[in-house]
Amino acid sequence: MQIVANSNMKIVKLKEANDNGPTAPVLSIFDWTVDRYVGKAPAVEYLVDGVIPLGVPGMVAAMGDTGKSYAMLELHRRVSFGSSIYAPPVFGGRVIAEGASVMITSEDDEGEAHRRMDALDQKGERHSTAGKRMIVVPLPSAGGARAYWKEDKKRGLIETDDFLRLRDELATVEDLRLVTFDPLASFAHLPLNEDPAAGQFVCTSLSKLSAETGATVLVAHHMRKVQKPIETLGDARDAIRGSTALVDGLRLAYAMWPADEARAKRVCKTLGVEFSPGKVVLGGVVKANGAARRIVSTYVRNEFGLLVDRTSGLSESAAPQGDLLDALVIAVAGAATSGSPFTKTGAGGLFEMRERLPDELKSLSKGRLDHLATQALEQGRIVRAAAKGEKLAKWLDVPGGMFALGLGNFTTGTPR
Template sequence: MQTRPAVQLDPRAIAAALGGTARGNQISAPAPGHSKRDRSLRVLLDPTAPEGFIVHPLAGEDPIEMRDYVRTRAGLPDWEPEHAAKPQPTAHLRLVKKAEPPKAFSDWHLTSRGFSHVATYDYTSADGEVLFEVLRYEHPTQPKSFLQRRPDGDGGYLSGRGEPLLYRLHELATNTDDPVFAVEGEKDADRLASLGYLATTVPNGSWPEDLTALSGRKVYVLADNDAAGDKKAKTALQNLQGIAVVARIDLPGLPPKGDVSDWLDAGHTVEELESICSSAPPIAANDNDPLPAAPLSIFEWPVSRFVGEPPAVDYLVDGVIPLGVPGMVSAMGDTGKSFALLELHRRVAFGQGTFAPDVFGGKVTAIGTSVMITSEDDAGEVHRRISALDAKAERFGPAGQKMIVVPLPSAGGARAFWRDDKKKGLIETDDFLRICDQLRTINDLRLVTFDPLASFAHLALNEDPAAGQFVCTSLSRLATETGATVLVAHHMRKTQKPIENLGDARDAIRGSTALVDGLRLAYAMWPADEARAKRVCKSLGQEYVANKVVLGGVVKANGPAKRMVSTLVRNEFGLLIDRTSGIGAAAPAQDDLLGALIVAVEAAAASGHPFTRTGATGLYAMRDRLPTELRDVSRHRLEGLAATAIESGRIQLCLATGTTAKWLDVPGGQFAIGLGEFRKGAAR
């Protein structure tokens, strides 16, 4: 027998040509038309194989086409049949079969066994010409079956089909504006089309290379509720990456093995379907090129869509840090914010006891997985801090898998998540997009922290408002997609005079105002002045040392939040412990109480149960409706605070009934502009 000459190929060179990676003589690379991170094309370099390599397409591509693709990308010589070694006529070698001629279509093998032909689905060109058909067969006791056939040009049919196509392609080509539903089967596509929607699928799960009809469009992938449906939905998302703005939809209440037709048959409405789809976040592209934005329709947002009771605010830290929002924890250097954040992560992952002191001004109420990525502390420092926090060694139990701390100095070094590209402008980097992809796979994710922001944002945050807004928008999208609170640790600048209230603390946060304004929450921490710190230490019976006492509080919130200053005292490990309760020397300052009063007045008026300054509906008489820090304030001081707020214009006396302006509201509130309405029922 003639021996085939060995072909030696360089795995690194082949991997680079294919945009993949090499491990030994095995190469993993993206298949044609797939994203840069796809690894569904495997190439094995074998000197004894024809041309020196063997291909393994894992996504269903034709192996011969994939050989041509590898040969072309790697710059290898074209395959020449006459150079191929001819097999010798030995008995143990099989002869190569010739291509069989096309067969006439027949469904006798199904109908003879009791199957009935129940539906025919035409696959047409963009011009409406039928190129092949999919036929559906059902049986009383056996699973459904499908056959494919194509016209033979003489009025009959041949078995099989040509290249795959998008189902209902003619309609997609005719209407290029409406969103498209991608479903698992033709039956569901026809059901949605009968309701006036654009819908498509692919024959037998085979996606065509030409997806021009979906380019730049909004596509909702409706997943069936079984393992096969999940797999096909993931395949659809993979094929549509970088082509369309795609969102996966898992319909609520879908029975096992159910599809959208079953969901509609159960009584769900198209209005529900539209609402679910319109609120679904798009799947982030694997590539760094942004997907085209879906067109905005103002007519999709009439107030009539907001039906029933509004959703309650869910908190990560009760009354302080909401769940599922982007926020910031800002502090001066050497304050201890990183250690405090680590303790917050521990409580989210491990839970906390009933009598545990507050953290960041409240009790942790959301338990689940937490992820902290720090670019300042190495593995050794994280180990020391975790050991100090986890005295009961809970990290070695199941809860230890719920708390993830990534020390970048020990994990390949710091890296940029946001930067300014000379060609593309402000971008999210591939590193950030990979992290986001991983975070979205965590079902019970509750908290994500990047510490500190400056290490991850290689942008001019201090000078450029656009840079700050870009980062905030990125964090907001991540919080929305994961449902987790996403915090960044940030720095405050040193001030010439001590910080006296929450307003001073907010002004001391570094960066343009766009950075704070663009986030839903900002929590600040700063050292107490020496006199206040000594009073706190004395009341606790502890020795005063510099930087032992730290103050903290919410300096910006887009919703209800406790506007009070917490007093934090370092323990023997350097962890800040909330000692606000019972420390008379650390009672809230005047400005903090005033801020809390204004928030309470605003909330009461918005609820239709406004306060008056005095009387039966006055602040003191109704003090059980006030925040905790105001309930123990004397009547004289409480009414004095209201007078101060009225004099400064931060609270207004409003006319609602009668001729006396007595109802309290903030400027611009409903009662302040004359539109306030009193609501029946108990005030909340």
């Protein structure tokens, strides 16, 4: 074990190569009887309100040249410097946890990092005391990229000495809120796309890091190019590269993808901005362990190349996904209460009977409406129920509704 002092003259213990084996504490199952869970359960703390929890490992996935790295840098700026309540959302919400942040990038050099900070920090806050709270390490200008996870011929999958040094330094950072690695492939010298064990090993390591530091730990990752335009959050999740272990092993995955040209032109026309290829990007949470706002946000690239959330400025025809989902649940509940419930598809289906839906849902395509219904069913906000004397559960209702309880009655003339 080597002991050194970091730049703040704090003592840091660095593990040598022969120290980096597993050091898990002894576990006794008898320490975890459920009577230890006393009192009210702690509420979920968020880094980005309702979207990105604090103290969890996650991923931001996007295709190349989408703008995810720039957006992540803006997230760091807001965490470390704070932001106005009138600032547009970032990654679908408002940053509510402030503190120190550390971004390690293997793609941008010092010059590029400087140019981006100039564009983001036009008030020069980085030159105040708050500047010490934000750390951006451009590896091309700091000795080059390095592996944090790799496979050793003798020991198998390991965390490298470079990772252990970083982990020990992060432990000395006070009030740490956010750590990002951009991109993951540069730091994990492992077959993440083919080997589920490699993906799970990296996810476990990231999970330990977030637990030890209390910070949200995000990795930037790539999405593969797809032949058909991405239309739903499920499509976006399927486009993330690598084995499913990589997404499944993290607590959160946020995806960003270019809008198809027709949609991008509509957005630009509505907002009164000039269209250009790559101008409009969509994004949303595609995986979350727990509650998360599942909306599709619309981003428009500004003059500096930063993706700015413009969802609120769009017309009702482009209502946020969360609002559409709420409208669907209300419509299903109202129809069931009045004795004329919808089915998901078929003669009494939502699309087939769309004239009974509110205006914001009537104009949706059959696929989009079906996706909303599937999402509401998966979240348990609506359920399928069987009517009296029927065995097949096909009628839509909300939990606790009359049809959901098996007590629903059809009104005369109800379309079946």
